[in-house]
Amino acid sequence: MTSYKLNQLAKTIRSKNAGVNKITFDIIFRDQETYQAVKKSGALSRQTVCDLYNISDERISDFVEYDPGLAIKFTIYRQRPSGSAGDGDIFGAQQYAPLLELPVDL
Amino acid sequence: MKSMKIICPNGHLGFAPLRTESFHIGVQAAPDFIAADSGSDDVGPVPLGSDTSTSPQAWQMHDLEEMLLASRRLGVPMIIGSAGDTGSNSRVDMYVRIIQELAEKHNLPKFKLGYFYSEVDKETVRMKIRNGDSVTGLDGFDDLTEAELDATDRIVAVAGVHPYIKLLEQGADVIIGGRSSDAAVFAAPAIFKGFPEDKAYYLGKVLECASFCAEPYGGKETVMGEISHDDVQVTAMHPEQRCTIASVAGHAMYERSNPFEEFFAGGRLDMTDCHYEQLTEKTTRITGSRFHPAQQIRVKLEGSGKVGERFIGFCGVRDPYTIANIDRVIGWAREKVQERFGDEGYQLHYSVYGRDGVMGALEPLRHQTGHEVGVLVQGVAPTREMAEELTLIGLRQMFYARLPDVKGTAGSVSFPLDEVVEASAAYRWTLNHTMPVDDVLELFPTNMITAGV
Numbered sequence: 001m002t003s004y005k006l007n008q009l010a011k012t013i014r015s016k017n018a019g020v021n022k023i024t025f026d027i028i029f030r031d032q033e034t035y036q037a038v039k040k041s042g043a044l045s046r047q048t049v050c051d052l053y054n055i056s057d058e059r060i061s062d063f064v065e066y067d068p069g070l071a072i073k074f075t076i077y078r079q080r081p082s083g084s085a086g087d088g089d090i091f092g093a094q095q096y097a098p099l100l101e102l103p104v105d106l
Numbered sequence: 107m108k109s110m111k112i113i114c115p116n117g118h119l120g121f122a123p124l125r126t127e128s129f130h131i132g133v134q135a136a137p138d139f140i141a142a143d144s145g146s147d148d149v150g151p152v153p154l155g156s157d158t159s160t161s162p163q164a165w166q167m168h169d170l171e172e173m174l175l176a177s178r179r180l181g182v183p184m185i186i187g188s189a190g191d192t193g194s195n196s197r198v199d200m201y202v203r204i205i206q207e208l209a210e211k212h213n214l215p216k217f218k219l220g221y222f223y224s225e226v227d228k229e230t231v232r233m234k235i236r237n238g239d240s241v242t243g244l245d246g247f248d249d250l251t252e253a254e255l256d257a258t259d260r261i262v263a264v265a266g267v268h269p270y271i272k273l274l275e276q277g278a279d280v281i282i283g284g285r286s287s288d289a290a291v292f293a294a295p296a297i298f299k300g301f302p303e304d305k306a307y308y309l310g311k312v313l314e315c316a317s318f319c320a321e322p323y324g325g326k327e328t329v330m331g332e333i334s335h336d337d338v339q340v341t342a343m344h345p346e347q348r349c350t351i352a353s354v355a356g357h358a359m360y361e362r363s364n365p366f367e368e369f370f371a372g373g374r375l376d377m378t379d380c381h382y383e384q385l386t387e388k389t390t391r392i393t394g395s396r397f398h399p400a401q402q403i404r405v406k407l408e409g410s411g412k413v414g415e416r417f418i419g420f421c422g423v424r425d426p427y428t429i430a431n432i433d434r435v436i437g438w439a440r441e442k443v444q445e446r447f448g449d450e451g452y453q454l455h456y457s458v459y460g461r462d463g464v465m466g467a468l469e470p471l472r473h474q475t476g477h478e479v480g481v482l483v484q485g486v487a488p489t490r491e492m493a494e495e496l497t498l499i500g501l502r503q504m505f506y507a508r509l510p511d512v513k514g515t516a517g518s519v520s521f522p523l524d525e526v527v528e529a530s531a532a533y534r535w536t537l538n539h540t541m542p543v544d545d546v547l548e549l550f551p552t553n554m555i556t557a558g559v
Contacts, residue, residue: 082147085486090150
């Protein structure tokens with residue numbers, strides 16, 4: 001078994017608004033083999049998302065393994081809709097960084 | 107018609123200018139339509155609430171000029187949705203005026219300019235609520251109450267294909283649309299030309315963000331979609347970009363929580379059984395998409411309401427002891443604001459960059475503060491005078507915060523500017539709802555005029 005960081009395995013790790021009250025995260029892999037291996041490892045799950053972002057499971061609206069796109073994808077509710085005064089990321093585009101270092105054992 | 111081609115040069119016209127090289131290649135490929143959406147709710151509630159654009163007019167005009175000249179030269183229709191970021195009535199009027207001015211500037215022969223509005227009167231929505239129709243909240247919003255409606259300054263309804271098809275049937279050469287689903291500006295001409303909805307909506311879905319369905323990553327480049335009765339094919343126009351199975355399938359999940367389906371006024375696109383096939387280096391073919399028409403048409407509404415006037419200020423901290431106690435510094439300044447203005451009737455926000463300014467409560471590394479931090483102070487209040495004073499107290503009192511063990515007793519923070527500045531007024535999303543309608547066109551009145559000389 002080898003330990004990796006998620007950013008060594010994924011081609012794309014990004015976050016972006018999905019409507020005005022949710023932020024969606026896409027972790028996209030280069031090939032079928034890596035995608036399946038990460039999927040099977042269970043390293044990225046609803047639970048790891050809760051732990052990483054310190055949120056409860058109800059904040060996660062969707063957690064999807066999207067085979068056609070070789071991607072694991074999850075979506076969380078915002079605390080307040082985008083662009084409310086005090087929101088630091090109106091586009092939701094910089095919320096993915098903690099995923100980069102997520103340990104994955106393959 | 108066996109097949110039909112549409113090019114899209116920009117996923118959000120005006121937000122940044124289209125790239126002309128790939129657009130001109132796309133124009134040479136002899137498309138049947140040239141289309142782009144110009145709006146997004148990504149830009150937050152301020153533009154809709156204050157009835158402004160977030161995009162500068164020079165960039166909007168740049169893209170409209172490129173598209174209009176190409177469309178008139180080829181003799182094919184040009185379609186723009188969600189005019190001016192929000193698709194409000196004033197934005198539609200502005201784009202119509204720009205098209206008229208461009209037509210005169212370039213001496214374009216007369217053509218038919220169709221447009222439609224999307225704004226919804228608050229009383230129309232109030233009648234729906236009072237008649238017992240549910241104005242249903244999306245994505246965690248509660249169903250709409252009259253109180254929340256009263257707090258709203260402006261509402262737009264999100265159009266599907268219907269007003270576009272109506273204007274195409276009337277012979278429009280150029281269409282300027284109010285707020286619309288991105289995909290509608292591409293699906294409408296395909297449906298108008300007799301192609302199946304199953305394929306037409308997918309065509310719209312894949313083209314809506316222009317080159318975001320291509321790789322390598324590069325925004326604002328033109329892509330071309332070709333629809334037939336059997337498939338959709340999408341091709342990157344930029345010499346260095348390709349539409350691959352991965353980039354096209356990947357686009358279905360972009361900005362959406364569910365990559366398998368998408369809702370429109372009138373039905374749902376189902377991508378569960380989509381099949382992707384690499385035809386050539388730059389072209390991917392898609393089959394298997396399905397469109398399920400809705401039993402009852404529900405139209406999405408977007409609404410924004412003003413919260414107050416807003417000022418901002420900024421300061422920095424370098425003393426490690428002060429950084430470690432930054433919440434006490436902020437607490438001190440908050441107290442001074444409370445002494446002056448009480449506990450309610452305003453908002454005061456502190457964002458600590460170098461700690462959690464970007465991610466707020468989601469930040470796992472909140473304890474790993476940088477060796478310096480920057481603090482953005484935002485004050486929101488009913489009047490400009492109050493917003494200015496409260497923000498200034500909230501900023502300047504950080505300078506005087508008393509920490510017991512601090513060595514530097516001359517000032518707790520650094521000021522790049524010893525002032526606060528007026529920002530856009532603060533708004534919030536009040537409507538993110540759907541509303542049932544009997545006749546979908548009732549919300550989108552259309553008009554047709556002549557432009558050109």
